[in-house]
Amino acid sequence: MDKYEKVKKIGEGSFGKAILVKSKEDGRQYVIKEIGISAMPSKERQESRKEVAVLANMSHPNIVQYKESFEEGGCLYIVMDYCEGGDLFKKINSQKGVLFSEEQILDWFVQICLALKHVHDRKILHRDIKSQNIFLTKAGTVQLGDFGIARVLNSTVELARTCIGTPYYLSPEICENKPYNNKSDIWALGCVLYEMCTLKHAFEAGNMKNLVLKIIRGSYPPVSVHYSQELRSLLALLFKRSPRERPSVSSILDKPFLACRIERFLTPQVKHTVVLQTELFALTRL
Missing domain, CATH: 1.10.510.10 (Transferase(Phosphotransferase) domain 1)
Known part of the structure; x- marks a missing residue:
């Protein structure tokens, strides 16, 4: 969490907390999902890591963009883009x-x-x-x-x-x-x-x-x-x-x-990228 400065907590649910942060590197605001994993059975912990791998592959203009994830002090942190327009x-x-x-x-x-x-x-x-x-x-x-x-x-x-x-x-x-x-x-x-x-x-x-x-x-x-x-x-x-x-x-x-x-x-460029991603994803499933 050293790279980020906490601005405020913006949500809480069964998953954990959502925190609005500011990056010390680029000055941009992001949302960090904090998920407590220390008490989870190892199988569930593995599932959580799999979910993050899924998120990392979700690149699309109409999907909130994943930035990175890390584990620290018994918590899994998932960093996502912040949508200023609210929900x-x-x-x-x-x-x-x-x-x-x-x-x-x-x-x-x-x-x-x-x-x-x-x-x-x-x-x-x-x-x-x-x-x-x-x-x-x-x-x-x-x-x-x-x-x-x-x-x-x-x-x-x-x-x-x-x-x-x-x-x-x-x-x-x-x-x-x-x-x-x-x-x-x-x-x-x-x-x-x-x-x-x-x-x-x-x-x-x-x-x-x-x-x-x-x-x-x-x-x-x-x-x-x-x-x-x-x-x-x-x-x-x-x-x-x-x-x-x-x-x-x-x-x-x-x-x-x-x-x-x-x-x-969907601009032609985005369409082309989405098609390529779909083909790559299909290949990884073979």
Whole structure:
């Protein structure tokens, strides 16, 4: 930690602490995740190190950039870029009930999908997609962050059973304690899209039991007709109760009203880099 000067603590969760720091080398601000590993069994400790290796390979304009990691005093420290624009959750709350334009929603949504496609193409589940884990840079670029509980799948048929995530974003299959795959990320993506359209959670209840019932039924208040039929139909697809019926992130991006926006966010140079990374990643899996 000698290279960094602590500015303030900006978050705390099951993973540990998030600290805003300033680099003594380049003067830039970064976020450091501090994860206590001394009490972890050695297998879990190894898993944490694997997660860091996954993060180190996640280079994409719409994913929060990893800088470095190190271990010190029984803690694992992960250094990430700092997004000055805050998170999407705060942005939604700051609207004070004034709805976002469809143009703005679709621009943000496409960038989230591009990030998620990069993740899913690598057989990785994010498993904690929520508006608090989607960040905005000073320039307004959307970046997906917090892969703290992401997990590399050994093969496309391996399914994760762990029930993790913020209750509002849990999919029906998780609520029913069934195996799930990347389609649970798609459900959570639907929850984020719904929040951007309504400034509210799709599924809300006074207690966990009622919340789970609402999620399993897939019942949510309709989105305003102020938004296009295409957008509302997409939301209905993301909220299909059966994971098999939900679209993949690639097929979402293939929809003409979204596909036409991709060029704005992926320059030819970035596209070429992303393709190369995908090919290299595929080779390392052979």
